[in-house]
Amino acid sequence: MDYYQRKNLYDQVKSPEELLNFMDKCIKYGIYGTDGKVYEDWEADGNSDFQVACQTKYALCDIDRSLKYGYGTCWDQVELERDWFSKNNYQFRTLFIWFLFEEDNNYITHSYLIYKDKVTNEYCYFEHADLNNVGIHKFKTYLDVLEYQKNKHIRFNELCGNVIDDDVLDHLTIHEFDHPKYGGSSMKYIENILSSKIIYKNNHYIDLDF
Numbered sequence: 001m002d003y004y005q006r007k008n009l010y011d012q013v014k015s016p017e018e019l020l021n022f023m024d025k026c027i028k029y030g031i032y033g034t035d036g037k038v039y040e041d042w043e044a045d046g047n048s049d050f051q052v053a054c055q056t057k058y059a060l061c062d063i064d065r066s067l068k069y070g071y072g073t074c075w076d077q078v079e080l081e082r083d084w085f086s087k088n089n090y091q092f093r094t095l096f097i098w099f100l101f102e103e104d105n106n107y108i109t110h111s112y113l114i115y116k117d118k119v120t121n122e123y124c125y126f127e128h129a130d131l132n133n134v135g136i137h138k139f140k141t142y143l144d145v146l147e148y149q150k151n152k153h154i155r156f157n158e159l160c161g162n163v164i165d166d167d168v169l170d171h172l173t174i175h176e177f178d179h180p181k182y183g184g185s186s187m188k189y190i191e192n193i194l195s196s197k198i199i200y201k202n203n204h205y206i207d208l209d210f
Contacts, residue, residue: 001026003068010067010084016115016126016136019084023128027077032069033057040071044106044160054186062182074129075189078111081126082179091116093176093210095146096193097153100173107162110153114145116210123210125149132156142210146174146200174200176207 006026013019030040031053039053054073061069061076063083072080078094085092092115099107113126117138123145125137133152139145150172158164177196180189199207 001070003064006067006070007064013084016085016124019081020126020128020134020136023077023080024134026070027066027080027128028071029073029077029129029131030071031058031073032061032065032071034059038069038071044108044162058186060180060182060184060189065182072129074111077129078113079179079182081113081128085113085115090118091210094179095149095199096175096177096196097150098173098193099157099168099171101171106160107168108153108157108160112149114142114210130156142208143205146205146208150174150200170203172200172203173198 034057039050042050066072066080096111098109122138123142125145127133175196180192
């Protein structure tokens with residue numbers, strides 16, 4: 001499928017459910033590197049080809065780049081989601097969860113989007129990049145959806161072999177962020193996260209405004 005086919009299908013999306021179906025058909029998890037190669041064999045190991053590419057060959061996709069190549073990590077896929085939810089006048093938040101340490105580590109990060117249903121006013125966690133959690137998960141409160149995703153993130157890090165103890169949990173942090181500069185490196189992406197609003201830190205929520 002080429003850019004024009006993906007763009008035509010994207011322009012026809014009318015609902016969050018259709019967006020999820022579109023992404024299932026048209027967007028694969030992976031990186032289209034600045035070297036013109038595709039990296040899609042994700043591994044938690046910091047020395048894997050995928051993780052090295054994240055650090056050295058990554059450029060945050062704008063919408064056209066995602067549609068042209070059909071690949072994106074959670075960082076990129078959330079920007080495609082942001083574009084659609086913004087154009088369709090939804091209330092939404094884009095969030096980033098990680099274990100924030102001063103030193104480098106192999107703990108997994110994740111970007112994701114939560115929107116408010118226009119009819120039911122439910123808080124909806126939209127997930128496509130996390131292959132073990134794909135779907136639209138609906139909750140009555142913003143806190144409920146944040147807690148659901150937070151617990152999923154902790155369990156996923158455990159499954160990847162990362163130690164989860166009280167000290168590690170003390171470092172769990174959630175940011176609410178606006179879109180970073182497209183085309184930027186992974187370092188630029190993280191710089192944007194570090195300057196964004198913190199909504200969870202030190203085992204409690206700081207800001208639950210939606």
